[in-house]
Amino acid sequence: MAKAKAPEKRVRILDAALKVFAEQGFYNARVADVARAAGVADGTIYLYFQNKDDLLISLFEERMEEIIAALRADLEATGGDALVRLRRMIERHLSMAVESPLLAEFITVELRQSAKFVREYENPRFQEYLTVLRDLVEEGQREGLIRSGMDSRLIVRAIFGALDEVLLTLTLASTTRSIDFREVAETLCDLFFHGMASGPRPGTMPRGPVVAP
Amino acid sequence: MAKAKAPEKRVRILDAALKVFAEQGFYNARVADVARAAGVADGTIYLYFQNKDDLLISLFEERMEEIIAALRADLEATGGDALVRLRRMIERHLSMAVESPLLAEFITVELRQSAKFVREYENPRFQEYLTVLRDLVEEGQREGLIRSGMDSRLIVRAIFGALDEVLLTLTLASTTRSIDFREVAETLCDLFFHGMASGPRPGTMPRGPVVAP
């Protein structure tokens, strides 16, 4: 329980943790490494966080909160129909590779581990991120822009997975060459919206024998 | 380098490692846990593997080799055009959630970590898996079934990411309810091939000012 009023050091520690965890991975990183990077004594970290796990989770929570808040505000400001905002969201996601590579690396690499092994931690922020995406898809379905037959939760997982993997690739590659995430976003939108098949979609009419509504 | 001629125990150890790593994660698993699960003394593991990392990598390599070999054989036997075989590959990938949940969990969760932090390990098997996918996509492009404008490497990453994420979801969920991966595969194929947008694709004709051929 970090009830202290001093905010300064807490922030330094979180920033340092992001850097260290992104570079070395959570399990390979020593608490002492984070302390050194933050310019703080080892023990100080335990004034603000219960233990190493708590540091990881706090970092996750806070960064995700920021990301989600900024995303929501941006989508609000963007306006337009669901597809326009979906495209915007995709661009934002991929832009992390350029805007904040450390954060991108941290999230793409540590997300699964933490979700799975720091049990008793439901990872509500990640769920929330998915929900933003899902709301967009379902809004698109209501507006008739997106086919209604497709399970929105599945679609959302697929889109997120694709984005996450591509972001990881971009991040790892960006140390080498500079990349144009906008072009990448463009291609992915094209894929998600219209598919990769040549020619028109066969049988656009409602599927035959589904269970009667 | 495990030069021993006894195969029996090596296999038992690898099976045990898969189980333990899948359940606890590599970093949380103790070598002693693997030994116990294999019905073997701690030290025996070091007769077959250099160290814990080597055990992880060997497990990865061998399982991926099996997966890829089986996949290649299946695709060969399946025949049909690129899209048919691509669909087949997608089904196979997702079927892991049901056929071998431990393997699915191990791969979806440990892949990124190992790829990134067991450096000096290029992860050639993973690359190979992606290559199978890529060959299918490019064949489809050559046959005119898949739009040629799209960067095959990007498409492949996106598809793999989507599959991986969905497989993870299925795997975690399958402990709770039984799932129908075929239906899921169907939806994903539909998404990849035709997109989620309602109505026809705008401007199906070749893009305007490309560089003259």
Add this chain to the structure above:
DNA sequence: CCGGCGATAATGAACCGCCATTCAGTTGTC
């Protein structure tokens, strides 16, 4: 203003449990 006092924040050396790895000894085999 000063200086001293309690409280709070910060330090970092030492502690201690954990676990990967080893190796002297045991078992089994031909």
Add this chain to the structure above:
DNA sequence: GACAACTGAATGGCGGTTCATTATCGCCGG
């Protein structure tokens, strides 16, 4: 009896965490 396979208790060191000590700060009486 020699050789190889195997064992599992012992080891070593690594690193998360603690806590006695020190520094810093806010405050107030003189």
